[in-house]
Amino acid sequence: MPKQTFFNLPEEKKATLIRAARKEFSRVPLNDALIANIVKEAGVSRGSFYQYFEDKDDLYFYLLDKNTEDRWAVFVSELKKHDGDLFAAMTGMFYSTLSLINEKDTRDFYSNMFLNMNYKIEKTFKHTVKLEEFNKQMSNVLPLIQIEDLHAANNEELFHMLQITMTIMIQALMLKFAQELSDEEVAKHFELQLKLVKRGFIK
Amino acid sequence: MPKQTFFNLPEEKKATLIRAARKEFSRVPLNDALIANIVKEAGVSRGSFYQYFEDKDDLYFYLLDKNTEDRWAVFVSELKKHDGDLFAAMTGMFYSTLSLINEKDTRDFYSNMFLNMNYKIEKTFKHTVKLEEFNKQMSNVLPLIQIEDLHAANNEELFHMLQITMTIMIQALMLKFAQELSDEEVAKHFELQLKLVKRGFIK
DNA sequence: TCGACTATATGACACGGTGTTACTTATTAC
DNA sequence: GTAATAAGTAACACCGTGTCATATAGTCGA
Known part of the structure; x- marks a missing residue:
């Protein structure tokens, strides 16, 4: 599960993050997905990512579950x-x-x-x-x-x-x-x- | 499929390589397996590995198929x-x-x-x-x-x-x-x- | 026995991604 | 307005990958 910090984010920023993640997980499967691409696409710093999620898997399973x-x-x-x-x-x-x-x-x-x-x-x-x-x-x-x-x-x-x-x-x-x-x-x-x-x- | 070079190897060396690979793939799943560990265990250089196999997956599926x-x-x-x-x-x-x-x-x-x-x-x-x-x-x-x-x-x-x-x-x-x-x-x-x-x- | 060709072996290296950390900036509360 | 808490950031150490230049061993015809 994403950290509380993520859920505290304004809706729009959350949506941007999710959109960026979907794009990356559409490009390649989980194992090949790069956090670097997600943060670049979403326009946040790498450090921020780790304040929102434990790791790649955390984000992926959150997305998957939502979907x-x-x-x-x-x-x-x-x-x-x-x-x-x-x-x-x-x-x-x-x-x-x-x-x-x-x-x-x-x-x-x-x-x-x-x-x-x-x-x-x-x-x-x-x-x-x-x-x-x-x-x-x-x-x-x-x-x-x-x-x-x-x-x-x-x-x-x-x-x-x-x-x-x-x-x-x-x-x-x-x-x-x-x-x-x-x-x-x-x-x-x-x-x-x-x-x-x-x-x-x-x- | 492993490269011809691998099949040309003396039986004993092949066996050592396979044993090392099995050990690593028993430790962790394919995605987390490290070539570094396999070559270390088998006592061959990193360069050699790439002369035998395309990559990690190549070796894994060869093993799997054999098994x-x-x-x-x-x-x-x-x-x-x-x-x-x-x-x-x-x-x-x-x-x-x-x-x-x-x-x-x-x-x-x-x-x-x-x-x-x-x-x-x-x-x-x-x-x-x-x-x-x-x-x-x-x-x-x-x-x-x-x-x-x-x-x-x-x-x-x-x-x-x-x-x-x-x-x-x-x-x-x-x-x-x-x-x-x-x-x-x-x-x-x-x-x-x-x-x-x-x-x-x-x- | 030599030399030339081919196969095998090696470790150093450039590259790139991860997760962390020390620090800055923003927000809230009193 | 200041102290406390939350969010954001860039730089960094670490580590694994795949490649490459070079070295060594093996084969074979002359």
């Missing part, structure tokens, strides 16, 4: 839209993410993210966690899911189904960037894999 | 052992990998690998690839799989089933290191997820 925290909201809204159909909701989330990715000023950022997605990044992106925390987090979502349609004996199995479908989605998006697939190709890939697991999730 | 190329062989042998049962074979491969991971002198290397697994590493580890290449690579394996048991209409669906089960395995192993799970916990996780997708893969 993905609404993924969960999308999922919930899709779930409502499709009367609790888990697969329809995940599909909706997939296409929503796909179009987000295609926006000119987000594409490179996501490209670098997906191609260098490790456990920590995946965890942040999934915005989800251990089984113990799952029930708490999901308390307002669980009732939305049409569990009668699912071959899930309990919450634990439901949790794993969510994990698997989420992973299928992420893997598909990774593939898009890795092999520069078209939306159609990656959608076909995603829908097929979803269909395959679905056959088993459905009673 | 994972027998994963495929394990899979094939498991497939034979279980009369073509895809799930039994994958489970066998899982436990085989698990015990490999638990060996004292491989654990840290794999820990760093799994926790920093990005697309390129995953691809190398999976030792598998695009659909087009799949049929060629699998030509000697496909006949082994009891496809009658599977709910797969064609090779493409079979390919995706393999991808999904492989991913489930990898994710489980990642989780082991990330949350420091016991073998029992991670096995439970893996087996449950496999069970869930299995319900659908089986006619």
